[in-house]
Amino acid sequence: MILSPPFLPARTSQSEAAWLDAAMAQPTSRLSNTNAAEGSFPLSLRLGWHNGIHIQAPQAAGAYLPVRAVADGTVVFVHPPTAPNNDVNHALNYNPFNAGTPSPAWTSDGFVVIAHKGEIGAAGAVATEFVYFSACMHLGSLANHARTRQPLKAGDVVFRKEALGTPGQIYGHDGQVHFEVCCDEANLEKLTTRKRDWADPLAPQPPTANGRTDAVFGSLYIYLPAGTPTRASQPTSHLRSAVHAGGAASAATDFFLPDTLRAAQWVQITYEHGSAILASCDRLGAPIGQPRNDSRYDYITVATMRPGASQSFEYDLSAVANDRHGSLDAATQALSSPSGWYELLRFGRNLGPDALPANAAHWRKVVTPDGGLWVDLNAPGTFKFSDADFLAITGWNCFDDDPTPTDQRCDSLRMKTLIRDPDRTNEGRMERAQLARRLGEPEVRNKLRRTICKFPSEWDQKDVEKRYGWLETEDFKSTDDDATGAQKWERFVKHAKAVTFLELPEAFLKADWRFHPREFVGHMRKCGWLSCSEIEQIYKSHDLRNNNPARFDAIRKYQISLNLMTRKYLLNTSKRLPHILGQGAEESSFLTAMQEDSMTGSAVNGEVHGKVGGKDPQSLRNELDFGHWWGFSPNERVDWYGSKKFNSKGLLIASSYNWRMGNLGDPDAQKFRGRGFKQLTGRLNYVQYWVYRGWLTRSSFDNHWWTDPQYVARNVRGMTKTPGVVDNPEVVGTSIYNCMDAGGWYMTFQRPDVLRAMDGDMDYLAASISELAQETTASKAVTLAINGGEIAWDRRLKNTRAAKEIILDQ
Structure with a gap:
């Protein structure tokens, strides 16, 4: 909203x-x-x-x-x-x-x-x-x-x-x-x-379950019971130890295992503008110490200090997720994914469909009564919430x-x-x-x-005199004689009826x-979730104002997954969301084209040239199923993948995607053409996205799918496939969830500087020359990160401004 x-x-x-x-x-x-x-x-x-x-x-x-x-x-x-x-x-x-x-x-x-x-x-x-x-x-x-x-x-x-x-x-x-x-x-x-429950602020009951998952916004709140595992220094393992499973302590018996919290507390995590701020409070809500900013140097070992790193941990969530997944042995990686780890860091729990080890630990540096300690925020007995839960510990209460x-x-x-x-x-x-x-x-x-x-x-x-009757004796007649008090009361009732209905x-x-x-x-205002109507208003300056059914249908089809993506990757802020919607409008033709046209052409010697499964690519734009790989049907020209050099639009060219972004020639230009809200393109990007989702691991390699030895040695050594998924790159375009998630992943993991670029813009409409220049700089930086150049930058900026006019407050 x-x-x-x-x-x-x-x-x-x-x-x-x-x-x-x-x-x-x-x-x-x-x-x-x-x-x-x-x-x-x-x-x-x-x-x-x-x-x-x-x-x-x-x-x-x-x-x-x-x-x-x-x-x-x-x-x-x-x-x-x-x-x-x-x-x-x-x-x-x-x-x-x-x-x-x-x-x-x-x-x-x-x-x-x-x-x-x-x-x-x-x-x-x-x-x-x-x-x-x-x-x-x-x-x-x-x-x-x-x-x-x-x-x-x-x-x-x-x-x-x-x-x-x-x-x-x-x-x-x-x-x-x-x-x-x-x-x-x-x-x-x-x-x-x-x-309608009221919570006694002096005797709060500890939570027994996680908060809601349908709505998650604002700050995160994690309840840590007494006995939650702690460490004085950064743990080397990100899997929970059986010795320190947590929850075994008892304040009544004063029995606590070593390296555990001695009293229950809460941790609040707030991600905003690149920062990750952690604040602690006791079970009654009283602050513990001072809030601290997470630094990438608390979590990632790097040789060179980066200026401002203590204020930019949010920008490094992707690197930390990859690091924690990559620290696992081969067998455990098969049950894990960087996506699952990212959600653990982002939400305190894994809300998405991707794998995360059951014993994954969420070690964060937290302020405790005993000072700054590393604490497992995912230990048994911990429970996770957000501002969407209207927690009593944050002051919300019903009367x-x-x-x-x-x-x-x-x-x-x-x-x-x-x-x-x-x-x-x-x-x-x-x-x-x-x-x-x-x-x-x-x-x-x-x-x-x-x-x-x-x-x-x-x-x-109705019943004005009855509802305010207590004032007659408590206020108007408390110090006056009956006659004076009655006059005051009559004037009040007359006025009260004049302003009621x-x-x-x-x-x-x-x-x-x-x-x-x-x-x-x-x-x-922290929510950031857009309804279909709100997205329609943002895109109204285009075909929506002409009631184009395809536009309306596309918004209704992708609205929830679009919101899940912006929520997951912290893209639903007032600075970032206009750029996401403006850039996505250009990349996906306002949500109606989640896959690049395969090729164009006409029948050659009776063979279908430029169609997928006998269908014209244009007819596939609004279909859930985009067909299959080119060349699988008998009437499709297999030599399309041979010596002739065509680009992904079916034109003979000298420059194309054929040998870029990890592609191995003409077949890959077709197989790994742009798909999804961001139009993910190229074999290399697809491979890295599948690794991120946990569909590929580095435990072994399957020659059935990867056929180029030099490429394997350079980029995907030791990977294996998940049958039924990596055999079909079109899953990025045909799955509603993947369409959106792939775009969020690309901007966050592959182009993390895009977040800084968006945060460099204003969260109000540009008016002065200097503000317009700042907006232009930000928009071009976002375009470069997403597109690799400035293709259609003027349209992208126009779409971004259209989004700002609805989302922002001017």
């Missing part, structure tokens, strides 16, 4: 977190009884539940930025704003900060609710989807629909970043809106895999224990316990007044960001599980 904040201020060199904070900044004004920002989540005035947060709109050129859709969706409710006035008796001119004496303090009532369907992963061929709502209240004006040019209405489809309106006023404060995100219980479970769930007053014991004064000698720390004042404390605000809370919508006009959609009202909007947006 692609997600953005409701305001899109300009972005240059800001970090992701800093930019989101600027885009969704809360008002500087504070509530007098809490010292919290006005409109805080999930608690605000008088410790009452509050759906979302108030946002102070950013400005550009002296004007407030427009409010925009945070994701693609369908408008389900619209209420146009009332024109402001200075009538102190108007219900929208209510001033809660001076309720005793009416004064004009306008609150805008423009309201837009959007239903979104997000896609965060897939289980097999089934996408993992969830439905949620975003709501924006207090709009000062509504925008016209971006395409119909008519006022927004229920049923309109809107795309991310399209304008919804302008920010209005809240209690007389200009340029403010209320923004919220919510879902129902069924979709909460789809998103978080949590069944639904309010005994009065039909009103807006927070009576949740768990919520009160979360925010109370930690000083146990404070006998009044659970009193409502003290709890309310705690809302302004930074440590409390930080805790509240990852609370997921169940309570009714404040916008439902009777006709809200039932599905929206049932979506009573609520997220901190800033935290939700920031968290889900």
